Structures are given as C-alpha cells and as structure tokens.
Amino acid sequence: MNEKDTGSTVNGNNDISMSTPSDKPIYILAIETSCDETSVAIVRDGHAVLSNMISSQIDVHRRFGGVVPEIASRKHVETITVMIEQAIEEAAISLEDVSAIAVTQGPGLVGALLVGIVAAKSLAMALNIPLIGTHHIAGHIYANQLTAKIEYPCMALVVSGGHTELVHIESEGQFKLIGRTRDDAVGEAYDKVARAANLPYPGGPHIDKLAFEADEVVQMPRSWLEADSYDFSFSGLKSAVLNVVNQSKMKGNEPNYSAIARGFQESVIDVLVGKAMRAVKEYDAKQLLLCGGVAANKGLRAELTARCEAEGVPLLVPPMEYCTDNAAMIGAAGYLKWKQQQFTSLDFNAHPTFSLEGW
Amino acid sequence: MQSVEMTYISNSEADTVKLAEHLAKKCRPGAVIALDGDLGAGKTRFSQAFAKALGVNEVVNSPTFTIIKEYEGSEMPFYHMDVYRVGMAEADELGLDEYFYGDGVTIVEWSSIITPLLPPQYLHLFIQYEGEQSRTMRLTAYGEPFATQLNEIKWRGI
Numbered sequence: 001m002n003e004k005d006t007g008s009t010v011n012g013n014n015d016i017s018m019s020t021p022s023d024k025p026i027y028i029l030a031i032e033t034s035c036d037e038t039s040v041a042i043v044r045d046g047h048a049v050l051s052n053m054i055s056s057q058i059d060v061h062r063r064f065g066g067v068v069p070e071i072a073s074r075k076h077v078e079t080i081t082v083m084i085e086q087a088i089e090e091a092a093i094s095l096e097d098v099s100a101i102a103v104t105q106g107p108g109l110v111g112a113l114l115v116g117i118v119a120a121k122s123l124a125m126a127l128n129i130p131l132i133g134t135h136h137i138a139g140h141i142y143a144n145q146l147t148a149k150i151e152y153p154c155m156a157l158v159v160s161g162g163h164t165e166l167v168h169i170e171s172e173g174q175f176k177l178i179g180r181t182r183d184d185a186v187g188e189a190y191d192k193v194a195r196a197a198n199l200p201y202p203g204g205p206h207i208d209k210l211a212f213e214a215d216e217v218v219q220m221p222r223s224w225l226e227a228d229s230y231d232f233s234f235s236g237l238k239s240a241v242l243n244v245v246n247q248s249k250m251k252g253n254e255p256n257y258s259a260i261a262r263g264f265q266e267s268v269i270d271v272l273v274g275k276a277m278r279a280v281k282e283y284d285a286k287q288l289l290l291c292g293g294v295a296a297n298k299g300l301r302a303e304l305t306a307r308c309e310a311e312g313v314p315l316l317v318p319p320m321e322y323c324t325d326n327a328a329m330i331g332a333a334g335y336l337k338w339k340q341q342q343f344t345s346l347d348f349n350a351h352p353t354f355s356l357e358g359w
Numbered sequence: 360m361q362s363v364e365m366t367y368i369s370n371s372e373a374d375t376v377k378l379a380e381h382l383a384k385k386c387r388p389g390a391v392i393a394l395d396g397d398l399g400a401g402k403t404r405f406s407q408a409f410a411k412a413l414g415v416n417e418v419v420n421s422p423t424f425t426i427i428k429e430y431e432g433s434e435m436p437f438y439h440m441d442v443y444r445v446g447m448a449e450a451d452e453l454g455l456d457e458y459f460y461g462d463g464v465t466i467v468e469w470s471s472i473i474t475p476l477l478p479p480q481y482l483h484l485f486i487q488y489e490g491e492q493s494r495t496m497r498l499t500a501y502g503e504p505f506a507t508q509l510n511e512i513k514w515r516g517i
Contacts, residue, residue: 035424035425035426073452073453073454074452107425108425109425109426109427109453110427110429111452111453111454160424161424162424162425180418180420181418181420181421182418182420183403183404183407183420183421184403184420184421184423185420185421185424187424188421188423188424191423191424192398192399192423195398196398201444231418235399235403235404235421238398238399239399239491242398242399243491352427352428352429353428353429353430353431
C-alpha cells in the first residue's frame with residue numbers, strides 16, 4: 001500500500017520489438033478488474049470491439065461450480081485466465097496477433113486491480129509486447145469512441161456506482177476534472193435510497209422503475225452547492241428521503257415509495273443535467289458524453305436527450321454493455337497511449353487513487 | 360481486555376466535527392476506528408471531519424461502492440472503508456490487516472459486519488440519530504491507547 005509510484009513511462013524506441021506500419025491492424029488485449037467485474041476484451045484500432053467478456057454476464061457457473069466473481073481478489077484470479085482465453089477465441093485471432101496489453105491501473109480496489117495487472121504483465125512479458133497502464137475513468141469516457149467519433153473540446157458526465165464526475169476534455173486524452181461528488185456517488189445515492197425502501201441491491205434500476213410508474217411526487221430539495229461549483233452532493237437528498245420515510249412510518253403509514261422515488265430521481269436528474277449543460281456552455285463543448293453504469297437510467301437519458309436537443313448539442317451515450325465496467329473501454333483508452341507510443345514499464349504498481357489528469 | 364465506554368451528545372454538525380478532530384489528533388499509525396449507525400446517521404460526515412484533521416486535503420467521499428479508499432494525510436495515510444457491501448467471508452479475503460497494521464489510520468464504516476476481523480485494539484463509535492441536527496455517540500475503547508484517551512475525555516472533556 002505504500003508503493004504509490006505509477007511506474008515509469010517508457011517512450012517509444014525501447015527494446016521491445018515492434019513494427020507498426022500504418023496499414024497493419026492494431027489489436028489491444030484489454031483487462032479490467034478494478035472492482036466487481038473481471039473483464040477481458042480485444043479491441044482493434046481503438047474502436048472495433050472483437051470480443052468483450054464480462055464475468056457477471058457470461059456463464060462461469062458451469063465452469064467453476066457456482067462461483068460468481070465479485071470483489072475479492074481470489075474470485076478475479078479464478079476467472080481471469082478463462083476470460084483471456086474466451087476473449088481471444090471469440091475475437092478469432094491468436095495471442096501472437098496481439099499488439100499490446102492495456103490494463104486498468106486505477107482507481108479501484110488494490111487487491112482486485114493487482115489481479116488484472118499481474119495477468120497483464122505476464123502476458124506482455126511472455127509475448128514481448130508493450131504494456132499500457134490505463135485509467136478507469138478515461139476508459140468510461142473513451143467507451144464513447146467504440147461507437148461514435150468524439151469531437152473536441154467536449155464534456156463528459158461520468159455517473160456510476162462509485163463515481164460522479166464532470167470532465168472537460170480539451171483535446172484527445174487531455175482531461176480536466178471540473179466537478180466531483182463531495183459525498184455519495186449517484187449510484188451510491190440510488191442504492192442507499194433503495195435500501196431505505198427495502199428494495200434489492202443494486203437499487204438504481206428499481207428506483208428508476210418506481211419513479212417512472214409514480215403518479216404522485218414528493219418534492220425533494222436540490223443541492224446546487226456554490227453558484228459556480230460543478231461539484232455534486234447527494235447526502236442531503238439522501239437525508240431528506242430518509243426523513244420522509246421515517247415520518248410516514250412514525251405516523252403508522254406505509255411510505256409512498258413510488259412518489260418518494262420520483263421526487264428523489266427528479267432532484268438527482270435536475271442537478272446532473274443542470275450542471276452538465278452549464279459546463280457544456282461555459283467550456284464551449286462540441287459534444288456531451290454520458291458514461292458509466294448510471295447511464296442506464298431511463299429518466300436521466302430522457303432528460304439529457306431533451307435538453308441536448310433543445311440546445312443543439314450532440315449527446316453521445318455508449319451502448320449499455322460499454323457503460324458498466326468492461327474491458328473494451330480500457331482497450332479504447334489504452335489505444336490513445338498506443339498512438340503516442342507511451343508504454344508502461346513492467347515494474348508498475350496498482351494505483352488505487354490514480355488521478356485522471358495525471359494519466 | 361479493558362474496555363472503556365462513554366457517551367457524547369452532539370447537538371450540531373459542529374459538535375460532531377469537534378469530536379472527530381479531537382480523536383484524529385490523538386491517532387497514531389495503526390489506529391482503527393470502527394463506525395456503526397443507521398443510514399444517514401452521519402458516518403461519512405464524521406469520517407470527512409476526521410480526515411481533514413489528519414491533514415487530508417482531497418475530497419473524502421463515500422467509500423460504499425469502492426469499499427476501500429486511500430488518502431495521503433499530512434501526517435500519515437488515511438484508509439476509509441465501508442464493508443456494507445461485503446460479507447464476512449469476502450472481507451476476510453480483502454487483506455484488511457495490511458491496512459489495520461499499516462502506516463496509516465483506518466476508519467471502518469458498518470464495522471459490526473466484520474467485528475471478528477477487527478484488531479484487538481480499536482475504538483468503536485456508534486452514531487444514533489436523534490433529530491435532524493442531534494446525534495448520540497456511544498464510544499467504546501477496546502484496549503490501549505483508546506482506553507486512556509476516553510478516560511482523559513471523560514475527565515477533561517474535549
């Protein structure tokens with residue numbers, strides 16, 4: 001845990017043998033193990049996904065007698081090799097065709113990250129090809145590159161279980177974090193409100209559905225913070241929801257969960273959309289990129305779509321399989337470093353607090 | 360093992376911050392503070408004030424999804440955990456001892472889920488919601504140096 005160095009960056013022309021004529025396809029084998037998911041993908045030329053194996057979405061039960069990979073490192077270890085094999089098989093290439101290995105270096109849970117990193121280092125060493133340590137959030141943002149063309153400068157709204165961030169991208173790979181959550185991430189806020197309503201984990205889809213079906217709404221506060229701030233705060237909203245639930249219970253009534261969910265969701269969406277659109281204007285962004293697992297939220301997508309249409313700003317949203325944690329997005333982001341021939345040395349470490357701007 | 364208990368009444372967020380600051384300033388590397396209390400009780404708020412007093416300048420936000428977040432404080436590292444999402448068996452595989460016996464100070468939210476995995480010496484803090492502003496904090500010190508610290512607080516106040 002004390003080893004916070006990111007490993008030195010090796011710039012081109014090292015002793016790794018490479019020939020990269022421009023017409024030769026570049027295959028990146030990408031690995032993502034920053035939290036719950038074990039995922040391996042093959043991405044050609046930074047945008048064409050040939051395979052994208054995600055542990056929770058494929059049937060590993062049969063092969064492993066019921067072990068569903070989750071947070072613990074051991075579970076990533078049990079799955080990673082078979083994920084690599086399947087990714088290669090589905091992409092219909094051979095390991096020798098792979099040009100480079102990209103792997104999530106951080107942020108994330110150190111034990112989980114290490115599994116992917118050790119696998120990546122071993123592969124890079126065995127195949128004698130470059131290694132690219134990649135930033136998890138850069139991956140979420142460049143997931144958009146898998147299905148669309150990103151135009152600069154642009155703004156990214158990253159909303160997931162663990163992240164809520166507004167990122168300004170001046171030019172390719174140049175990130176500036178202009179806003180972040182000061183307490184709960186959007187996904188966490190949804191899960192906690194779902195907990196209060198006795199809904200199963202993860203709570204996001206349940207709250208989204210309840211809110212959609214509601215014919216009443218309990219008004220909730222909006223947390224705008226300081227007038228010029230792009231930061232977010234959802235803990236006050238969480239407390240407001242808990243107050244309403246507790247007050248109903250104290251009066252002996254069953255809380256009107258769908259009306260509460262609607263009020264909560266409206267507050268979240270108002271603030272997310274309001275701040276994102278203000279950032280788009282202030283930074284003259286040519287596009288707004290929505291990314292992260294919460295991009296699945298129907299209410300959020302609908303409102304952002306409407307506002308972007310009204311303002312004439314193209315909205316990019318990757319298909320859902322590239323919104324939740326996946327390795328294809330790491331292949332897309334890793335390709336940025338490939339183009340610069342910026343590789344990571346084999347002695348680099350997991351970086352649980354990796355900064356996006358420093359990547 | 361010697362355990363010492365005390366109750367601290369917090370009538371405002373400022374009172375909570377005062378307690379967090381006091382405890383943070385007494386912490387040495389390897390200190391573990393275990394937090395419990397319902398959703399919205401203020402566990403993360405307490406952790407933020409505690410981190411600030413340790414000299415953490417970054418934004419300290421919720422570790423619920425990530426489970427463990429690490430920060431550099433001016434004096435020592437700060438490890439912020441939330442074990443709600445993991446069961447005992449999984450937590451056991453997270454290698455928590457490396458943090459508990461490491462160079463920094465650890466706060467564990469929802470600690471009662473993993474009580475058997477906590478080190479023998481730690482400070483437990485249960486935050487009880489009383490009203491919008493007020494909380495009752497029940498502190499229990501297991502072993503030293505926390506037992507002595509709590510006795511000092513009981514004697515001299517904060």
